[in-house]
Amino acid sequence: MDHLPDLKQAEAILSRMHSLEAKDQQVFSARVDQEEAAVCHCTLCPSRDQEEQYDYCCQSLFRLPLRKNGQHLREGLKEKLRDPSTPCICLNPLFSNFLLTDTATNAAVALRNYETGTVDMDENRSRRFACYRLIIATVMGPLGRGIRVRLPACIISEVRKRWPSHSNTGFKPSDVLDD
Ligand SMILES: [Zn+2]
Ligand SMILES: [Zn+2]
Numbered sequence: 001m002d003h004l005p006d007l008k009q010a011e012a013i014l015s016r017m018h019s020l021e022a023k024d025q026q027v028f029s030a031r032v033d034q035e036e037a038a039v040c041h042c043t044l045c046p047s048r049d050q051e052e053q054y055d056y057c058c059q060s061l062f063r064l065p066l067r068k069n070g071q072h073l074r075e076g077l078k079e080k081l082r083d084p085s086t087p088c089i090c091l092n093p094l095f096s097n098f099l100l101t102d103t104a105t106n107a108a109v110a111l112r113n114y115e116t117g118t119v120d121m122d123e124n125r126s127r128r129f130a131c132y133r134l135i136i137a138t139v140m141g142p143l144g145r146g147i148r149v150r151l152p153a154c155i156i157s158e159v160r161k162r163w164p165s166h167s168n169t170g171f172k173p174s175d176v177l178d179d
Helices: 007-024 034-038 068-080 093-099 102-116 123-144 153-162
Strands: none
Touching: 068 123, 093 123, 102 123, 123 153
């Protein structure tokens, strides 16, 4: 029993794991200033003080140099957003009429429950989770499977608004990933 870390140590280890994970999922090349990527040009991102370190605006995907997973995300968006004139990708019909709707997410939840044989009793959490996966699957296609990529802050914020969390734990980037 002497080898168990105490609570403080365990918390420090966990927070280090989360920040490594967040870093691993970021989409911009190393020379991009994270604060520049966070500047909102789309009007729907939360204010910076409500965001996490690696949060970024959707429009930064189209303005700044990207790592490979970010390029993959950008190319998928360019292909799927038929009318790219909206200031934020969340206002594009692909998102507003399809990805961010109850109809689409309920279908994604049902399919997930069917595949896993389990049901998450927290309905909104299962909808948020299903919606993130649906976005990755739709935008990146089969090549998106297992890819670690952080979604823009505006998307995360819109998803949370539609299907709010009853606890304050909020969204962790790892929610998006495969099991
Ligand atoms: Zn923005
Ligand atoms: Zn946006």
